[in-house]
Amino acid sequence: MIVKKLTDAPAVELEAYQNVTKRVVLGAADGSGEIALRHFSLGPGGASPYHTHPFPHLVRIEAGTGVIVDPDGAEHPLQPGDYIYVPDNERHNLRNTGPDPFDFICIVPARGEQPACLTPADDDS
Amino acid sequence: MIVKKLTDAPAVELEAYQNVTKRVVLGAADGSGEIALRHFSLGPGGASPYHTHPFPHLVRIEAGTGVIVDPDGAEHPLQPGDYIYVPDNERHNLRNTGPDPFDFICIVPARGEQPACLTPADDDS
Numbered sequence: 001m002i003v004k005k006l007t008d009a010p011a012v013e014l015e016a017y018q019n020v021t022k023r024v025v026l027g028a029a030d031g032s033g034e035i036a037l038r039h040f041s042l043g044p045g046g047a048s049p050y051h052t053h054p055f056p057h058l059v060r061i062e063a064g065t066g067v068i069v070d071p072d073g074a075e076h077p078l079q080p081g082d083y084i085y086v087p088d089n090e091r092h093n094l095r096n097t098g099p100d101p102f103d104f105i106c107i108v109p110a111r112g113e114q115p116a117c118l119t120p121a122d123d124d125s
Numbered sequence: 126m127i128v129k130k131l132t133d134a135p136a137v138e139l140e141a142y143q144n145v146t147k148r149v150v151l152g153a154a155d156g157s158g159e160i161a162l163r164h165f166s167l168g169p170g171g172a173s174p175y176h177t178h179p180f181p182h183l184v185r186i187e188a189g190t191g192v193i194v195d196p197d198g199a200e201h202p203l204q205p206g207d208y209i210y211v212p213d214n215e216r217h218n219l220r221n222t223g224p225d226p227f228d229f230i231c232i233v234p235a236r237g238e239q240p241a242c243l244t245p246a247d248d249d250s
Contacts, residue, residue: 001217002210003193003201026183026210034234035160037183037208058151058162060230068128076128083162085127085155092126105185107232109159 002030006039019046019096025105027113036113040094042066042102047095055112057092059084064102069093078102127155131164144171144221150230152238161238165219167191167227172220180237182217184209189227194218 009023020042027036039062042048050069059068061082067075068084071091078084078094086092096102134148145167152161164187167173175194184193186207192200193209196216203209203219211217221227 001193001195001201001212001215003203004208006206006208025208030210031212032181032183032210034181035183035232037185037232056157056159058157058160058232060162068126070126076126078128081131083129083131083150085151085157087126087156090126107160107162107183 002026004030009039017046017048019043020048024113028110032110034110036108036110038106038108038113040104040106042094042096044096044099044101046102048093050091050093052089052091053112054088055109056088057084057086057112058107059086059094060105062103062105064096064100065098066094066096066102069095078104127151129155134164142171142173144168145173149238153235157235159235161233161235163231163233163238165229165231167219167221169221169224169226171227173218175216175218177214177216178237179213180234181213182209182211182237183232184211184219185230187228187230189221189225190223191219191221191227194220 009025011021011023014020023039025037025039026032061078061080066078069075134150136146136148139145148164150162150164151157186203186205191203194200
């Protein structure tokens with residue numbers, strides 16, 4: 001088994017995004033071949049693209065305040081302790097609406113975590 | 126998409142365990158057919174059985190203090206913010222070592238979350 005802390009996972013600045021830092025906390029490098037657990041920190045004004053992908057998201061909000069935008073463009077407010085399920089191919093994005101970092105963990109099946117896919121065009125967030 | 130809070134998920138007392146409450150926060154009932162996210166709260170003295178199962182665990186400690194026991198019987202101390210990966214078929218258990226509830230989320234592939242399997246003999250925790 002592996003026991004680790006968030007800061008044991010390298011932080012990657014997603015420059016093609018808007019003010020977003022990502023860490024793959026538990027993933028293929030840890031032997032987790034089925035599921036990946038990633039941590040995202042969106043700085044003030046930070047957002048993921050409004051996008052779709054053929055895999056689900058399971059999300060838990062960790063810190064800060066933000067919204068998730070649904071396929072109709074409606075914004076759902078989020079706070080720490082909230083959980084979200086986004087099905088495959090459902091359009092969404094997450095956006096920081098507060099002055100502090102907006103942090104969340106985002107769990108995906110392994111096919112959703114591909115190191116080469118860090119641009120909005122081949123998005124994995 | 127579904128946005129929910131921990132308390133939106135029914136709490137189940139696992140009486141065959143030792144002082145453990147479980148909530149399936151995101152799972153099949155939410156449309157999540159690949160991955161389940163469960164929340165466990167172990168009261169003082171609470172523990173899961175020392176057991177194995179043919180699926181992995183991805184764990185994040187939420188509150189309290191405890192340990193995870195590895196296949197050699199060694200105890201690894203845990204605190205909020207720690208992450209754990211337990212591979213398929215690796216013996217382990219989690220135990221509360223403090224005076225307060227020891228809470229964690231535990232993510233499994235769908236085959237690891239079967240409602241009928243709530244006894245130690247057919248364990249899913």
